[in-house]
Amino acid sequence: MTALAQDTAHPVLEARGVTMVFGGLTALNDVSLRLDRGKIVGLIGPNGAGKTTFFNCLTGLYTPTKGTVLLSGRRLAPDPSEVTIAGVARTFQNIRLFPNMTVLENVLVGRHCRMRQGPIASLLHGPSFRREENAAKQRSRELLAFVGLASAEDEIARNLPYGDQRRLEIARALATDPKVLLLDEPTAGMNPQETEAARQLIFAIRDTGVSVVVIEHDIKFIFGLCDSVSVLVQGELLVEGRPEVVRADPRVIEAYLGKPPEEIESETRGAAEQDKREKP
Numbered sequence: 276m277t278a279l280a281q282d283t284a285h286p287v288l289e290a291r292g293v294t295m296v297f298g299g300l301t302a303l304n305d306v307s308l309r310l311d312r313g314k315i316v317g318l319i320g321p322n323g324a325g326k327t328t329f330f331n332c333l334t335g336l337y338t339p340t341k342g343t344v345l346l347s348g349r350r351l352a353p354d355p356s357e358v359t360i361a362g363v364a365r366t367f368q369n370i371r372l373f374p375n376m377t378v379l380e381n382v383l384v385g386r387h388c389r390m391r392q393g394p395i396a397s398l399l400h401g402p403s404f405r406r407e408e409n410a411a412k413q414r415s416r417e418l419l420a421f422v423g424l425a426s427a428e429d430e431i432a433r434n435l436p437y438g439d440q441r442r443l444e445i446a447r448a449l450a451t452d453p454k455v456l457l458l459d460e461p462t463a464g465m466n467p468q469e470t471e472a473a474r475q476l477i478f479a480i481r482d483t484g485v486s487v488v489v490i491e492h493d494i495k496f497i498f499g500l501c502d503s504v505s506v507l508v509q510g511e512l513l514v515e516g517r518p519e520v521v522r523a524d525p526r527v528i529e530a531y532l533g534k535p536p537e538e539i540e541s542e543t544r545g546a547a548e549q550d551k552r553e554k555p
């Protein structure tokens with residue numbers, strides 16, 4: 276089998292039986308997830324269900340107690356920088372930018388993992404370093420244009436409006452040339468217009484060939500975005516499937532929704548936003 280054939284024979288990202296135990300607490304129990312190429316998968320569940328822990332297992336921040344994570348059929352080492360180089364990028368629940376650097380510099384930091392020149396070449400600022408740096412700047416500017424921040428490249432990151440900081444985080448993640456992008460609550464704190472713009476941006480990212488997993492409390496957003504939705508409850512995968520099937524599943528309604536999705540969406544959204552604004 277050729278490398279290309281192998282590549283298309285597997286889901287781009289697959290978690291098999293991931294279990295994560297902290298002391299006496301089982302935060303995840305035997306959770307599996309499959310992300311096919313060009314798809315968007317949603318991960319929902321109440322507070323404390325294990326969603327962020329699952330992302331941490333997918334990106335090597337945590338070493339799962341049991342289970343494996345595979346990218347295009349190859350096992351991913353539980354090491355964040357290796358995972359990034361292999362092609363998995365993420366954003367965080369609470370924005371993690373370099374607040375005192377410019378917008379362009381923030382994206383360049385993401386690009387750095389794809390640069391070949393070592394420390395000596397960068398110290399000497401030789402022609403090959405300059406060529407690579409120019410290429411990195413060009414790619415970073417393309418990404419800023421892609422996320423709608425072309426005119427903000429010289430701004431200091433912390434001065435950007437909240438929604439733009441989230442876009443910048445996405446641009447920085449895309450600068451690593453990922454196959455898979457993991458978004459942890461990308462619309463938290465956004466107004467309805469920003470949320471719709473974020474939805475369109477995620478579709479545009481998917482259309483460039485990047486597969487996406489999204490954690491969100493905004494259920495309406497998830498159901499209008501994803502090809503498939505997985506529901507976590509107390510560390511267990513309760514149900515997964517197409518949005519319309521998950522939405523109507525009696526187990527989901529009983530264990531998670533309990534009431535019409537619109538009602539839950541506004542309650543969980545309110546709580547999540549309060550939470551975000553209170554955290555530093």
Ligand SMILES: Nc1ncnc2c1ncn2[C@@H]1O[C@H](COP(=O)(O)OP(=O)(O)OP(=O)(O)O)[C@@H](O)[C@H]1O
Nearest residue numbers: 297300302320321322323324325326327328329368
């Ligand atoms: N490093 C850790 N050490 C100990 N317990 C942890 C750690 N990380 C997460 N947990 C626990 O694991 C459980 C799942 O937490 P997690 O943050 O993954 O949930 P979540 O679904 O992302 O919640 P939220 O929607 O509130 O962000 C919680 O009980 C949490 O306290």
